Amino acid sequence: MKIKSLSLAIISATALLSGAAQAYEAGDFIVRAGLVSVNPDVDSGNLHAAGIEQADQKVDVNNDSQLGLSLTYMVQDNIGIELLAATPFSHNLQGKGGLSGLNDFAEVKHLPPTLTVQYYPMQNNSAFQPYVGLGLNYTIFFSEKFINGADAAFGSLELDDSLGLAAQAGFDYQITDNWSLNAAVWYMDIDTTGTFKNADGSGDYKIDVSLDPWVYMAGVAYRF
Known part of the structure; x- marks a missing residue:
């Protein structure tokens, strides 16, 4: 009976390992979805008015969280290509600094599509699948506007789109043949220049800002 029980245990363990071996393979698609938080690490230049730099007149940018979605295609067992998207x-x-009296004076929306090449170091019989990635981020700014009374004094706000490098680290933990838990972090190089005018269309203002956000995602992954 002990030998029979041991044999059954070995067979069960082998079956479990065999199922785990189907974790990720070449040709698989992996959809990941969850909550994404963008946390800018802002380095602001000084405001330029009519081409003249204004000392200690800078800006900051707050955080925001939205639903995120990514799609990975496994070109090899250990190599994937991922596209990250999100709601705006x-x-x-x-x-x-000298502009602190304005408080929240403008609002802007953006989309940060990011393409990365990922490396999965673990064998595909591991339920735990960490990965790292390197690629490019293209950030699209839109719906820029002044708020909280600043629109009475200024208008024509525009932020330049940005193209920069992106680095990523994350992991999936397999809970069924197809479903996994996921967590990931990106660092994105995002630089932009904001321009605007007085409300009557006169004057020229410009400010350079490095946003360089840390982007965090937690959710689930589905392999098919």
């Missing part, structure tokens, strides 16, 4: 993020621009 909305951020407030806040005055800093």
Whole structure:
């Protein structure tokens, strides 16, 4: 009876390992979805008015969280290509230094599509699948506008789109043949220049800002 029980245990363990061996293979698609938080690490230049730099007149940008979605295609057992997308993020621009009296003075939305090549170091019989990635981020800014009374003094706000490098680390933990838990973090190089005018269309203002956000995602993954 002990030998029979041991044999059954070995067979069960082998079956479990055999199922885990189907974790990720070349040709698989992996959809990941969850909550994404964009946390800018802002480095603001000074405001330029009519080409003249204004000392200690800077801006800051708040965080925002939205639903995120990514799609990975496994070109090899250990190599994947991922496209990250999300619903539009909305951020407030806040005055800093000599502009701190403005508080939240503008709002902008953006989409940050990011393409990365991923490396999965573990064998595909592991339920725990960490990965790292490197690629490009293209951030699209839109719906820029002044708020909280600042629109009475200024208008024509525009932020340049940004193209930069992106680095990523994350993991999936398999809970069934197809479903996994997922967590990931990205660092994105995002630089933009904001321009605007007085409300009557006169004057020229410009400010350069490095956003360089840390982006966090937690959710689930589905393999098919």
